[in-house]
Amino acid sequence: MIKTPLKNKLAKKKKHVLLAVAVVILGYIGWKVVEATLLANKAPGMGQRGFSVAVEIAPIEKGTIRDAAQFSGTLIPKSQFTIAPKISGRLNRLLVDIGDPVRRDELVAVLEDEEYQQQVIQAEADLRVARANLEEAKSSLEMAKRDLERARTLHQKGIQSDSQLDAVVAQYDAQEARYKVAVAQQANKEAALETARVRLSYTRIKASWEKGSEIRYVGERFVDAGAMLSPNTPILSIIDLQPMTAVIHVTDRDYFRLQSDQRATITSSAFSGKTFLGHVVRIAPLLKETSRQARVEIEIQNPEGLLKPGMFITTTVEFSRREETTVVPFSALVNRNGQQGVFVADTENKKARFQPVQVGVIEGTRAEILEPSSISGYVVTLGQHLLEDGVGIILPSSTPLATKTQAGAPGKQPKVKKASQGGKR
Secondary structure, three states: OOHHHHHHHHHHHHHHHHHHHHHHHHHHHHHHHHHHHHHHOOOOOOOOOOOEEEOEEEEOEEEEEEEEEEEEEEEEEOOEEEEOOOOOEEEEEEOOOOOOEEEOOEEEEEEOOHHHHHHHHHHHHHHHHHHHHHHHHHHHHHHHHHHHHHHHHHHHHOOOOHHHHHHHHHHHHHHHHHHHHHHHHHHHHHHHHHHHHHHHHOOEEEEOOOOOOOEEEEEEEOOOOOOEEOOOOOOEEEEOOOOEEEEEEEOHHHHOOOOOOOEEEEEEOOEEEEEEEEEEEEEOOOOOOOOOOEEEEEEEOOOOOOOOOOOEEEEEEEEEEEEEEEEEEHHHOEEEOOEEEEEEEEOOOOEEEEEEOEEEEEEOOEEEEEEOOOOOOEEEEEOHHHOOOOOEEEOOOOOHHHHHHHHOOOOOOOHHHHHHOOOOO
16 A cells, blocks of 8 residues: 555656657657758759858949048028118119129119219319419419519619518519419319219219129119118128039048149039039138038039029039049948958859958949959849858849850750751751
């Protein structure tokens, strides 16, 4: 009665051990079956690691690549100034408005001029009085001169005394002084008249500039006709649209690479696909402490007048240009074990070979290969993150190389051969 439960316990434990051993054996047998199945179904052309990766490839090319950098900026007119009156008055007329072309020295606005016309009339009248006084003084001076000559003759003959001669001389000197005063008064009135005429001319406001194009445009209008203006009140702004100036701000990383007359291309989201040519004209000699950036101005040719001040633009400044250099897509560059390189596609053996490279200039989606310079063929541009050196690759059916391989496969003869035998009967 005591030994029976112990026997049952030992039998149960033995049963569990046998069951565990059976599960292990069955698992081992299943793993071997799966491994044998995978090896049996292995496709021809697999890489040395036992699998192939579907990739896309691109040719290694020889061409031109630019060392350039892109900057965002704003357009401003090369020349801009504000027209304002030099005198006060009411604005009678505006002869131009926003967007109108303006020629050099063209009349653009007229102020009320009645007051200034009256000043000119008054100045002309004062000048006439001054001229009459001058004529009178001149006549009196000539008469005094004749009296002086006669008195000297009589004095020499002893007819007139010294005191009488002195009186005549004094009278002549007085007349001569009056004549000089009259001359000065006439010059003063002439100047006053000229000043009145100049002030009258200020009522006719013109757009004047010295250098640049003959035609410019009205950018803004600040007042309307009928407004009362004081001196230097802005009326219009005049801008020059050809050429334009792009203002960009660069950090110290690119600042020391910039030089005057470097070529630049400008694009704008307003004109998709269209580029404008320019060159660097001014580089600020300092970087602002607040932004750590320097101002750079680029002159842009704008013959059609498409570009306008205030537009947001993207500028590409070309630092250098490499001709006939080895170029690959930037997407082909990868890092393996701390080395930068590309996977060169062996299209005959359907394998990818890792090739370490030294990269030079990068422009957009292209990269320059400095070393090795003799690299050629095709590089993997998609799927390279799954590749290792020597791994098999699968080319897409749209690839010209894959199409040629399929066309040359056994059992698939082109129809051209069958047609060429048709004439032999």
